[in-house]
Amino acid sequence: MEKERREEIVVRSEILAIIRGRLSDRDLAEKLHDYHEHDIAQSLDELTKEERIRLYHILGPEWISGIVSFMDDPAEYVAELEIPQLAAVINKMDSDDAADLLRLLDEDTKSRLRPILTEDVKADIKLIHSYEEDEIGSLITNNYICIKNTLTVRQAMHELVKQAGEHDNISTIYVVDEKNTFSGAIDLKDLIIAREHDHLDSLISYSYPYLPDHAKISDSIERIKNYAEASLPVLNAKKEIIGILTAQEVIEAVDDELGEDYAKFAGLTAEEDLRETTGISMRKRLPWLIILLFLGMIVSSVVGAFEAVVAVLPIVICFQSLILDMAGNVGTQSLAVTIRVLMDEDLSARDKGILVWKEMKVGFCNGLLLGGLSFLFLGLYIDFFKGYSLLSAFLISGCVGTSLLLAMVISSLVGTLIPLFFHKVKVDPAVASGPLITTINDLVAVVAYYGLTWIFLIQMLHVA
Amino acid sequence: MEKERREEIVVRSEILAIIRGRLSDRDLAEKLHDYHEHDIAQSLDELTKEERIRLYHILGPEWISGIVSFMDDPAEYVAELEIPQLAAVINKMDSDDAADLLRLLDEDTKSRLRPILTEDVKADIKLIHSYEEDEIGSLITNNYICIKNTLTVRQAMHELVKQAGEHDNISTIYVVDEKNTFSGAIDLKDLIIAREHDHLDSLISYSYPYLPDHAKISDSIERIKNYAEASLPVLNAKKEIIGILTAQEVIEAVDDELGEDYAKFAGLTAEEDLRETTGISMRKRLPWLIILLFLGMIVSSVVGAFEAVVAVLPIVICFQSLILDMAGNVGTQSLAVTIRVLMDEDLSARDKGILVWKEMKVGFCNGLLLGGLSFLFLGLYIDFFKGYSLLSAFLISGCVGTSLLLAMVISSLVGTLIPLFFHKVKVDPAVASGPLITTINDLVAVVAYYGLTWIFLIQMLHVA
Numbered sequence: 001m002e003k004e005r006r007e008e009i010v011v012r013s014e015i016l017a018i019i020r021g022r023l024s025d026r027d028l029a030e031k032l033h034d035y036h037e038h039d040i041a042q043s044l045d046e047l048t049k050e051e052r053i054r055l056y057h058i059l060g061p062e063w064i065s066g067i068v069s070f071m072d073d074p075a076e077y078v079a080e081l082e083i084p085q086l087a088a089v090i091n092k093m094d095s096d097d098a099a100d101l102l103r104l105l106d107e108d109t110k111s112r113l114r115p116i117l118t119e120d121v122k123a124d125i126k127l128i129h130s131y132e133e134d135e136i137g138s139l140i141t142n143n144y145i146c147i148k149n150t151l152t153v154r155q156a157m158h159e160l161v162k163q164a165g166e167h168d169n170i171s172t173i174y175v176v177d178e179k180n181t182f183s184g185a186i187d188l189k190d191l192i193i194a195r196e197h198d199h200l201d202s203l204i205s206y207s208y209p210y211l212p213d214h215a216k217i218s219d220s221i222e223r224i225k226n227y228a229e230a231s232l233p234v235l236n237a238k239k240e241i242i243g244i245l246t247a248q249e250v251i252e253a254v255d256d257e258l259g260e261d262y263a264k265f266a267g268l269t270a271e272e273d274l275r276e277t278t279g280i281s282m283r284k285r286l287p288w289l290i291i292l293l294f295l296g297m298i299v300s301s302v303v304g305a306f307e308a309v310v311a312v313l314p315i316v317i318c319f320q321s322l323i324l325d326m327a328g329n330v331g332t333q334s335l336a337v338t339i340r341v342l343m344d345e346d347l348s349a350r351d352k353g354i355l356v357w358k359e360m361k362v363g364f365c366n367g368l369l370l371g372g373l374s375f376l377f378l379g380l381y382i383d384f385f386k387g388y389s390l391l392s393a394f395l396i397s398g399c400v401g402t403s404l405l406l407a408m409v410i411s412s413l414v415g416t417l418i419p420l421f422f423h424k425v426k427v428d429p430a431v432a433s434g435p436l437i438t439t440i441n442d443l444v445a446v447v448a449y450y451g452l453t454w455i456f457l458i459q460m461l462h463v464a
Numbered sequence: 465m466e467k468e469r470r471e472e473i474v475v476r477s478e479i480l481a482i483i484r485g486r487l488s489d490r491d492l493a494e495k496l497h498d499y500h501e502h503d504i505a506q507s508l509d510e511l512t513k514e515e516r517i518r519l520y521h522i523l524g525p526e527w528i529s530g531i532v533s534f535m536d537d538p539a540e541y542v543a544e545l546e547i548p549q550l551a552a553v554i555n556k557m558d559s560d561d562a563a564d565l566l567r568l569l570d571e572d573t574k575s576r577l578r579p580i581l582t583e584d585v586k587a588d589i590k591l592i593h594s595y596e597e598d599e600i601g602s603l604i605t606n607n608y609i610c611i612k613n614t615l616t617v618r619q620a621m622h623e624l625v626k627q628a629g630e631h632d633n634i635s636t637i638y639v640v641d642e643k644n645t646f647s648g649a650i651d652l653k654d655l656i657i658a659r660e661h662d663h664l665d666s667l668i669s670y671s672y673p674y675l676p677d678h679a680k681i682s683d684s685i686e687r688i689k690n691y692a693e694a695s696l697p698v699l700n701a702k703k704e705i706i707g708i709l710t711a712q713e714v715i716e717a718v719d720d721e722l723g724e725d726y727a728k729f730a731g732l733t734a735e736e737d738l739r740e741t742t743g744i745s746m747r748k749r750l751p752w753l754i755i756l757l758f759l760g761m762i763v764s765s766v767v768g769a770f771e772a773v774v775a776v777l778p779i780v781i782c783f784q785s786l787i788l789d790m791a792g793n794v795g796t797q798s799l800a801v802t803i804r805v806l807m808d809e810d811l812s813a814r815d816k817g818i819l820v821w822k823e824m825k826v827g828f829c830n831g832l833l834l835g836g837l838s839f840l841f842l843g844l845y846i847d848f849f850k851g852y853s854l855l856s857a858f859l860i861s862g863c864v865g866t867s868l869l870l871a872m873v874i875s876s877l878v879g880t881l882i883p884l885f886f887h888k889v890k891v892d893p894a895v896a897s898g899p900l901i902t903t904i905n906d907l908v909a910v911v912a913y914y915g916l917t918w919i920f921l922i923q924m925l926h927v928a
Binding site: 036039070188189192193202205206207223230247248251252255261263265266267272273274281285286290292299301303304311317319321322333335336337339341351355361366373374377385386438442446 | 624625631648656657669711714729746774819825842
């Protein structure tokens with residue numbers, strides 16, 4: 001990591017040196033052409049406002065439009081552009097980047113931009129904004145090459161050269177028929193090595209995979225990964241191609257997707273970042289905490305029912321936390337496994353049966369082992385440190401071990417069934433399962449533990 | 465999801481119909497050309513072995529090599545190919561896919577293949593196998609276009625057409641100097657729209673981003689995402705290009721990366737899937753469970769120290785689980801936030817300070833609120849159902865509320881500092897933090913709760 005960071009810092013200082021090195025505009029632009037737009041974007045904040053404004057004029061709208069898409073915080077910099085300049089930039093941007101940028105601008109700026117933006121750009125942005133943010137349509141870009149299926153190979157090549165000026169996602173060329181409905185795709189490689197008189201037809205895959213515009217992103221990721229293409233076409237209900245989804249967008253989506261699950265898994269309503277206010281963070285965490293508090297109170301009242309047991313045999317409380325924690329851990333493991341399985345593949349009823357059965361087996365085997373360990377070690381502990389006779393000591397630890405086994409089996413079952421249920425009723429298992437499982441497991445563990453103690457130790461064996 | 469699944473099933477049945485539809489080999493091949501290799505791969509298991517073997521002969525090595533990379537379980541099918549056929553396929557495969565496939569073959573098959581595989585292929589596979597699986601080098605492919613920087617635009621175009629036959633990742637063309645060291649990259653789009661007499665030089669970005677072959681994948685993902693390229697070059701210590709990393713590979717990597725973290729977070733040593741045996745699953749879960757068991761025993765012995773408190777005032781045990789669970793939940797939230805922050809950006813010492821301070825503030829504010837709630841509700845509960853005087857009831861619930869606040873603040877602190885520490889000493893926070901935090905939080909909570917009860921309720925106020 002450090003190594004690569006240094007790498008980046010070197011690159012940025014080179015860029016700064018070029019910009020500040022009294023070069024003619026032409027030489028400056030030519031030298032900067034060697035650098036990646038991301039690196040240029042990153043070095044902007046080390047420049048003075050004046051230096052940046054000069055740079056904007058040298059680079060021109062097309063180039064700036066590329067750089068803006070790599071800015072961490074574009075609003076700040078685009079504010080330094082005059083409205084006509086900004087409009088020119090937006091007119092050159094990919095529709096997805098333009099749509100993102102527009103979201104950051106204030107109403108006043110937008111209203112002044114509107115008259116200067118081209119109709120196409122406005123339409124493209126409107127289209128993207130028309131989708132829910134969890135729908136594929138919200139991730140599309142207009143940066144792709146599209147040709148009619150009636151062209152010859154030669155015409156197709158010409159069309160490609162023409163459109164390539166505007167659009168740089170060229171590795172797949174999308175083909176539509178005269179009614180403008182999607183008919184297939186051509187691998188640029190095949191077009192390049194094709195002979196002039198080949199039929200374009202022979203280059204087109206007519207059953208090329210596509211994504212419906214309203215499909216849920218989270219549901220499509222697996223499919224997108226399977227096809228492993230640089231981009232996939234996105235079609236509307238009329239099977240018209242409205243844009244493409246690029247692998248770069250998918251990387252972002254996969255990362256967000258799992259980041260969100262990760263957060264939900266920990267009882268956060270949304271992912272947090274470093275810079276947000278305490279208030280916002282609180283609001284993301286409190287909902288589950290409050291629910292958990294009241295669920296916890298229920299557990300408390302159940303424990304309360306066993307007060308008598310504790311009054312007679314206080315030592316049993318020593319191991320309550322042990323059993324509850326272990327039940328919780330096992331439940332969480334089953335939960336995590338189940339959620340990931342649900343995430344990666346869609347299960348048949350039979351698969352679900354297999355999963356539940358497997359989780360129970362694992363829970364039982366692990367329970368036997370851990371139950372045995374606690375029987376042994378706790379028995380000795382109680383005998384040595386708590387001054388109980390060896391017999392009563394092992395009767396108590398036996399009780400602990402047995403309830404541990406019982407609790408672990410039931411926890412694995414609960415940890416599997418609940419997410420499966422939530423998935424079935426289309427509630428995100430990651431967000432809903434966690435707390436519910438903790439509580440149910442706690443209840444199960446408490447009842448198993450104190451119940452067994454009461455019946456065996458106190459009623460039958462009179463250990464106390 | 466369902467909708468798209470149906471979509472895929474339709475496509476597969478079309479493929480089956482074509483294969484079984486008594487077509488001449490030529491027509492069959494031509495028709496299949498319309499379908500994505502992933503879909504062809506997926507329909508193989510619905511064919512009989514005879515049908516598949518006929519299909520292999522019709523498709524030929526080149527095409528099969530593409531399809532193999534989309535098979536869920538290639539070993540099964542490649543076993544149906546004769547060794548010379550298999551060798552021909554592997555010779556045509558991208559080096560990354562070939563390397564993966566080789567791992568699945570038994571020694572006997574490999575030794576029979578070795579003499580027939582071309583030297584280049586063997587070298588490429590050996591190179592990939594020479595890297596640790598968490599290093600960038602293990603993800604590279606040889607499927608890229610590479611040209612000398614001395615060529616003219618015309619020659620470059622010729623070279624492209626020549627290499628495109630073998631390699632289909634053509635959207636970026638990589639450029640090396642006569643000493644074969646990486647000098648930069650050309651955007652294919654720029655080459656396509658360039659004029660014959662333009663200088664190739666003017667098309668090359670000489671400071672193109674690259675990845676060091678030994679860089680850790682997990683450390684590089686953020687950087688790769690930032691550049692948002694279809695592929696990035698991977699260089700060895702001599703700055704020679706040894707392969708490229710494609711966005712498709714990155715998608716897999718990001719998904720695995722986070723999947724792994726997700727698993728570790730739940731105390732699994734590795735991600736599990738549906739089909740593995742109980743034994744393997746057990747081995748993935750037991751390590752942490754055993755550690756947790758013994759950590760839990762430590763907590764138990766600490767609780768044991770407070771047996772006296774419980775003996776005098778049994779009601780206090782009702783709320784132990786409540787306080788421990790809440791402390792655990794808060795700790796987990798802080799842990800999740802911290803891990804994600806560490807994952808997404810590399811923090812300066814100052815950032816870390818900000819993070820810790822923020823977590824403590826959030827912990828305190830939430831603690832105040834939840835502590836207040838428990839004071840109120842539990843006070844009433846104890847008074848009504850446990851028959852304590854209103855005063856003692858609220859003294860007890862006050863004790864619970866206060867320890868809850870205390871426990872939550874410390875838990876957020878612990879939940880932030882421990883992952884930061886593990887990150888510092890280069891241990892994966894996700895895998896190490898979870899259990900440690902649970903235990904420390906339990907200890908803190910137990911001591912806070914029973915300590916307060918002992919001092920205030922029993923010593924000072926003689927509630928019992």
